Amino acid sequence: LASFISRLWQIHIFGEGNTRTTAVFFIKYLRSLGFAATNDIFAENAWYFRNALVRANYTDLQKGIHETTEYLEIFLRNLLLEENHPLQNRTLHVSGLWTDEKVYMEEKKVDIQSEKVYFEEKKADIEALPSPKSANFSARTNVHIQRLFHEYGYDGIFGRSAAMDLLGLKSSGTSKLLSNLVQAGIIEPVSGHGKGKYRFVDNR
Incomplete structure (x- = not known):
């Protein structure tokens, strides 16, 4: 099941x-097999489910990273077997898998100036973002705004x-x-890209 759903998602039609869409299809498919699947675990762990699908399809042989369905299998064990494994996104991170630290650090030294410029630009962008506090947004909404802007x-x-996929809402x-x-006044509708499209208002 893990391989099946990961390959289906990979099509990305x-x-x-x-x-x-993959989650909705999978729920209906599981029900056709006799499982009492619901949307609850998908809604509560949308970000984990998405990242588990990525890990099931991502390979970088030079860095020793191989696609694996182990995270999807944990998700499915909770869904189908009513087990209670923690679904934490940090367990899906691939950091720490690089063994040639010297080469890695040399590459970082070469690229340090461009990285500095990049972060300075991002800092300027974030500082130019309209203050959510002026609209009395909650702390959770502030986090959503920053995640959207970062993306x-x-x-x-x-x-x-x-936005639903990114924020898990x-x-x-x-x-x-x-x-x-x-x-x-933080985002604005845009035309020419289909119905219901937005972008951040540029007040820089």
Whole structure:
């Protein structure tokens, strides 16, 4: 089942919402097999499920990274066998797998100036972002704003489905969030990219 769903997700047929579509299909497929599958675990662990799908399809032989379904299998054991394994995103990280530290550090030294420029630009971008506090947003909403901005910046364009996948929110919660951000002047609708697309308002 883990291999089946990871290969299905890998097709990535849609521009947005592939993970959510895969989850809905998988629930219906499991029900056809007699499992009493619900959306609860997918909704509560959307980010883990998405990253587990990535790890099931990602390979970098030079760095010793191989695709693995072990994280999907843990997810499925919780879903189908009612086990209670912790689903923590940090367990999916591939950091620490590089063995040639000397080569890695030399590469970082060569690239240090460009990295410094990059982070200075990101710092300027974040400082230019309209203050969420002015709209009396909650701490959780502030986190959502920063995650969206980190992913898309001022130039990226996103819709509700992309925001749902990124933030792990339900449809209604995402719609409310985007509406509030539009009203606060933090994001704005854009045309020419399909219905319901937004970008951050550039006040730099």
